[in-house]
Amino acid sequence: MTDSDTPLIEMRNIEKSYGPVHALRGVNLTIRKGEIVGLLGDNGAGKSTLIKVLSGAVPYTSGKIFVNGKELTLRSTNDAINSGIETIYQDSALVPQLSIARNLFLGRELRTGPRFMDRMDQTRMNSVAADLLRRVGISKNIPPTTPIGSLSGGERQAVAIARAMYFDSELIILDEPTNNLGVAETQGVLQFVREARDTGHSCIFIAHNIHHVFQVVDRMVVMLHGKIVADDLSPKTSSIMDVENVIMGKNQAA
């Protein structure tokens, strides 16, 4: 569609204040197509605020956001979803009481019959969900009518990521997707993130565990006190200790 040099996302000079708290101070961030970017920073650095701005969840004070070279105003999460930006929060991705299929299509339910009846096409929703579960290779034997509440943490993350892939989000933002997961489950989720990239999706990956970040990202961006202090650290050329020093503001990034 657009030529491949145009970055997927370009944030220019984004400022965000919560009253007196200056959470983002002139942030510039570029995300290219098909890359996994690790977003790092100590508590309070502004990571969550940055992704909330990008997902339309909080309004920004000033600055510009371009998606595929087009300037956008993100006023709501729906604006972001409609421009292909999907955010997966740890605890607010899925509804435990609803089935896998109903979660998959939440807010985008398939409809059947006359419009005023507002009827969901549950048959089709279930068969798409079953198909997707099979295709992504997780939970082969879990029916799509299973409530999310009875899945494990890793399976839930997988369902949330699968949903983003199904709706062809260009950018998938993962906020601490490996928190509270066991070793095997973490590997499953990381593998899933790689699959998302290999099928052409870009990802922003936030995690406290730097080891997890190192295993999966192409590039690391570090925030400190509301600013980006390094935006091109590579897991191939930097050591974990280098990155930790940048996170703590101990020395300048290369």
Add this chain to the structure above:
Amino acid sequence: MTETNSAVPPSQPKPGLSNFFIATPELGPLVLLVVMLVVFTAINPAFLSLNNISNALTFTVELGLMALAMTLLMTSGEFDLSVGSVFGFTPVVMWTLFNAWGVPLFPAFIVAIAVALFIGLASGLFVTRLGIPSFLVTLGMLLVVRGTALWLTSGFPQRTWDAGEQWLAEVLVGDFYIGGMRIYMSLIWFILAAAILHYLLTKTRFGNWIQATGGNPGAARNRGVPTKRVKVALFMLSSAMAGLAGIISSIRVSAANPNSGTSYELEVIAMVVIGGTVLTGGRGTIIGTVLGVLILRLMRNGIVLIGVPGLAYNIFIGAIILGMMALHAGLDRRHNEGV
């Protein structure tokens, strides 16, 4: 259900009885209802007589209409304590317009329902826009609405109407006989409302939004579900149903008493939670609520028939609520430990 390829059983290793109970919240109340029918009938066979059932059902539907709407509201994570006041106030508005202002009955009905809708709108906006818990908002609304009803009427019941047949009254509370059983129109409205709201909750997109709004509001919002509007709409529905129920009741007893409906809100919430709907939202069942409505009604009716003083009614209702909640909490705990 439509599953064809992966016909493998679920990997979750909890297919036992407790799991079935959790997946089917209507089961508990259904068992209780059957037990009550058996016990009461064994003690006094008159319990199952057509006459008794028809009597029991008449008054039931008025509370039942409120319980149906409350089920959806509670599924979305809120509840409304002002329904009893709206139940008393709405008919006062209608009959005051009709008697003192000479407004024809149908327009007066429309205005009264609009007033009820407005009360629900106000509660909904207070809860969703200002973030005040629904307990406080609707407690305040309970007092404001009841106070207004008393003030408007100086505390005196309003006459309903003097002359002639009113088609609206026939449509709302007229009666007919089916094989010796007297059926009131209000029962038909109750069944219709139950069917529509069951469809709404389980089959429609809006129903999915209601459950998501109560189950995980953050997730619902992130998917673009307008959770605030969902809640406001349900506050309005709940209020309108309370108004309709109040009007039906006023026609049935030929008086609009500004005090009527006092403490109905608690009985309505009891019906809903006994039916298996969760107070904290996310899971609700109209079928369960219908069972809850029947349980409370038959209990009231049954204990009198078997000779227990009616004053003891609340003991039984309280015990049922506590028992049901203990059952669900116990099952939930076992379920979670199993994970």
